[in-house]
Amino acid sequence: MKELLLIPGPTPVSEDVLKALSQNAISHTDDRFVEVFIKALNKMKPLFGTRERRIFIIAGSGTLGMEMALTNILEENENLLVVSHGYFGDRFVEIGETLGLNVDVLKSKAGMHIDSSSLTDYLTKKKYKAVTFTHVDTSTGVMTNMEEMSKIIKEVSPDTLIVLDGVCATGGVPEKMDEWGIDVLFTGSQKAIAVPPGLTMLAFSARAISTRKEMKKMRTYYGDILRWIPVMENPHKYFATPAVNMIFALEKSLDDILEQGLDKYYEKHRMLASLTRTAMKKFGFKNLAAADIAAPTLSVFIYPPGIDDAGFRSLLKEKGVTVAEAIGELKGKCFRMGHMGSVTEEDILHALKHISQVIREKYI
Numbered sequence: 254m255k256e257l258l259l260i261p262g263p264t265p266v267s268e269d270v271l272k273a274l275s276q277n278a279i280s281h282t283d284d285r286f287v288e289v290f291i292k293a294l295n296k297m298k299p300l301f302g303t304r305e306r307r308i309f310i311i312a313g314s315g316t317l318g319m320e321m322a323l324t325n326i327l328e329e330n331e332n333l334l335v336v337s338h339g340y341f342g343d344r345f346v347e348i349g350e351t352l353g354l355n356v357d358v359l360k361s362k363a364g365m366h367i368d369s370s371s372l373t374d375y376l377t378k379k380k381y382k383a384v385t386f387t388h389v390d391t392s393t394g395v396m397t398n399m400e401e402m403s404k405i406i407k408e409v410s411p412d413t414l415i416v417l418d419g420v421c422a423t424g425g426v427p428e429k430m431d432e433w434g435i436d437v438l439f440t441g442s443q444k445a446i447a448v449p450p451g452l453t454m455l456a457f458s459a460r461a462i463s464t465r466k467e468m469k470k471m472r473t474y475y476g477d478i479l480r481w482i483p484v485m486e487n488p489h490k491y492f493a494t495p496a497v498n499m500i501f502a503l504e505k506s507l508d509d510i511l512e513q514g515l516d517k518y519y520e521k522h523r524m525l526a527s528l529t530r531t532a533m534k535k536f537g538f539k540n541l542a543a544a545d546i547a548a549p550t551l552s553v554f555i556y557p558p559g560i561d562d563a564g565f566r567s568l569l570k571e572k573g574v575t576v577a578e579a580i581g582e583l584k585g586k587c588f589r590m591g592h593m594g595s596v597t598e599e600d601i602l603h604a605l606k607h608i609s610q611v612i613r614e615k616y617i
């Protein structure tokens with residue numbers, strides 16, 4: 254039986270990436286590894302839409318990226334505005350509060366995008382050192398209109414640093430860090446970049462790095478970008494052992510993506526999203542987010558009446574297709590399906606065939 258993992262991360266890993274991952278470990282200062290590390294750093298740049306930002310590749314999951322983004326630019330009692338489109342936006346609130354920041358939250362209703370005038374209101378009433386956004390919130394499938402949001406910040410509060418969580422977006426949707434003026438952008442290895450979980454990749458602007466340099470008290474040792482800059486400039490240097498094999502895998506996957514062309518890769522994501530939603534609509538499932546704000550990387554489908562979440566997903570799993578439960582307030586009402594990374598049109602057609610079988614066998 255073909256097993257198909259269609260959760261919104263981790264996503265399936267291709268054979269050649271698995272091969273890169275499974276070679277014997279070599280020294281983290283070996284010239285062969287250093288060369289691959291430098292290539293991986295450079296190959297992240299087009300995905301982040303940057304020429305000039307400094308790139309970091311660090312062992313740890315996306316949550317480490319979130320935490321590093323905040324610990325390197327904010328000190329205790331400084332003001333942070335979190336724009337939240339769901340569960341992962343809310344995680345910034347928890348991290349911010351753990352760090353003793355003054356956190357305000359601008360939160361949308363589930364499946365909706367925040368109203369741009371409310372962002373202007375928040376920024377006018379109070380001065381924020383930083384604002385966080387989640388490019389694609391994996392709980393709701395809402396994609397932030399970053400071009401519009403960053404334009405507002407540049408107009409209303411240009412000194413405010415902009416942090417963007419690209420964990421469920423980078424590689425699957427265009428990100429234009431330089432053009433949009435994003436200060437910190439980070440992602441994880443296990444979603445649209447199609448590498449197993451274990452790496453976070455980040456980019457910091459010159460402005461964000463100077464902010465870090467001016468900070469008096471640092472509250473992370475491993476996550477301090479100033480300790481990592483010498484390594485990212487010259488990976489022969491040691492601070493903490495990099496995840497050698499994971500970086501081999503990352504470099505291979507980035508190479509595959511760039512070789513097929515980033516625009517083509519984005520187009521594949523749009524096509525898979527549209528194919529999935531069109532077919533699911535015929536089965537009676539509605540995508541939670543409206544078409545103009547729905548992410549191409551995953552869908553969050555609302556169950557039609559009569560279909561129970563646990564039963565539906567477990568029958569589908571028996572047929573080899575794994576989708577994810579919804580989280581937060583949507584739990585039990587929706588399920589989540591990833592269509593990103595190395596997933597192909599054939600995979601989606603295979604999943605749709607089995608979804609149709611489950612509906613026929615159990616629900617009609």
Ligand code: PMP
Nearest residue numbers: 314315316341389391420421441
């Ligand atoms: N942000 C987003 C948008 C995510 O989807 C996730 C993980 N699903 C995270 C952050 C946290 O990443 P991780 O689970 O790799 O720590």
